[in-house]
Amino acid sequence: MLLKDAVVLVTGANRGIGLAFAEIALARGARKVYAGARDPSKMTLAGVVPLRLDVTSAADVAQAATACKDVTLVVNNAGVAWSGSVLVPEGAQAVRDHLEINLFGILRISQSFAPILGANGGGAFLNVLSVASWINSGFLNAYAVSKSAAWSLTNGLRNELRAQGTQVLALHMGFVDTDMTSGLDVPKASPQSIASAAFDALEAGESEVLADERAREIKRGLTTEIPVYVKDQMAAYRGATSLSDTPSKH
Numbered sequence: 657m658l659l660k661d662a663v664v665l666v667t668g669a670n671r672g673i674g675l676a677f678a679e680i681a682l683a684r685g686a687r688k689v690y691a692g693a694r695d696p697s698k699m700t701l702a703g704v705v706p707l708r709l710d711v712t713s714a715a716d717v718a719q720a721a722t723a724c725k726d727v728t729l730v731v732n733n734a735g736v737a738w739s740g741s742v743l744v745p746e747g748a749q750a751v752r753d754h755l756e757i758n759l760f761g762i763l764r765i766s767q768s769f770a771p772i773l774g775a776n777g778g779g780a781f782l783n784v785l786s787v788a789s790w791i792n793s794g795f796l797n798a799y800a801v802s803k804s805a806a807w808s809l810t811n812g813l814r815n816e817l818r819a820q821g822t823q824v825l826a827l828h829m830g831f832v833d834t835d836m837t838s839g840l841d842v843p844k845a846s847p848q849s850i851a852s853a854a855f856d857a858l859e860a861g862e863s864e865v866l867a868d869e870r871a872r873e874i875k876r877g878l879t880t881e882i883p884v885y886v887k888d889q890m891a892a893y894r895g896a897t898s899l900s901d902t903p904s905k906h
């Protein structure tokens with residue numbers, strides 16, 4: 657689908673990759689951009705419609721669906737990543753907390769917005785995933801569990817929504833230079849380059865986009881004799897104590 661004249665909803669639009677999606681959607685001629693944020697007063701980007709939207713809140717999602725009946729593209733971007741072992745008493749809760757946002761957040765939004773996209777001619781979901789859909793370094797174990805699950809959900813939704821003409825695009829990439837990865841000293845793509853690559857793929861009608869070299873490399877590694885997901889993936893995290901400057905939640 658094309659961005660020109662689209663009505664776009666971006667979740668987690670107040671910073672990071674979500675903010676880049678909102679900016680670039682406007683630059684590509686979107687007619688309206690709803691900028692979802694847990695705290696809409698944090699939305700400072702001119703030209704967007706700020707929207708209170710915590711993806712873990714059924715009430716927020718229902719209100720958004722009532723207020724945004726003209727949406728033609730939903731960018732499921734909101735997400736969290738906390739580092740830490742799952743082999744500790746808090747490990748199961750860490751997995752649940754990641755799933756609540758990174759998986760059930762997408763599911764909640766999909767349930768409410770699939771009928772709206774259908775009524776508006778089909779439209780599209782753009783789901784922000786990660787190379788963690790395919791590899792689990794151990795450093796981000798609970799996060800990777802949630803992204804694998806979100807990848808599967810995305811693939812299932814694509815098939816469920818084919819009949820109503822809704823494009824479902826899965827976005828995969830390695831590290832991106834946002835608050836999320838501020839604690840890591842590794843090569844990172846810019847949020848703008850990732851959002852631009854994703855919108856290029858969306859406009860080309862694709863179902864999956866590998867937005868940086870890291871994603872392309874990991875995807876190639878899935879078919880080698882010793883697949884990439886059984887190899888040591890911890891190297892990028894050696895020396896890091898947490899993913900961001902803020903301590904791990906768990």
Ligand SMILES: NC(=O)c1ccc[n+]([C@@H]2O[C@H](COP(=O)([O-])OP(=O)(O)OC[C@H]3O[C@@H](n4cnc5c(N)ncnc54)[C@H](OP(=O)(O)O)[C@@H]3O)[C@@H](O)[C@H]2O)c1
Pocket residue numbers: 667668669670671672673674693694695709710711712733734735736737757784785786787829830831832833834835836837
């Ligand atoms: N950075 C990377 O290296 C990288 C790589 C691959 C994939 N990703 C994915 O890209 C997406 C964006 O990440 P980012 O790097 O831009 O992270 P970020 O800078 O930490 O921003 C995360 C955004 O998600 C929002 N959010 C968190 N929980 C939410 C909730 N319950 N409801 C609504 N919004 C919520 C945050 O809102 P608040 O400001 O209120 O916290 C913020 O706007 C995520 O899905 C992430 O998993 C990131």
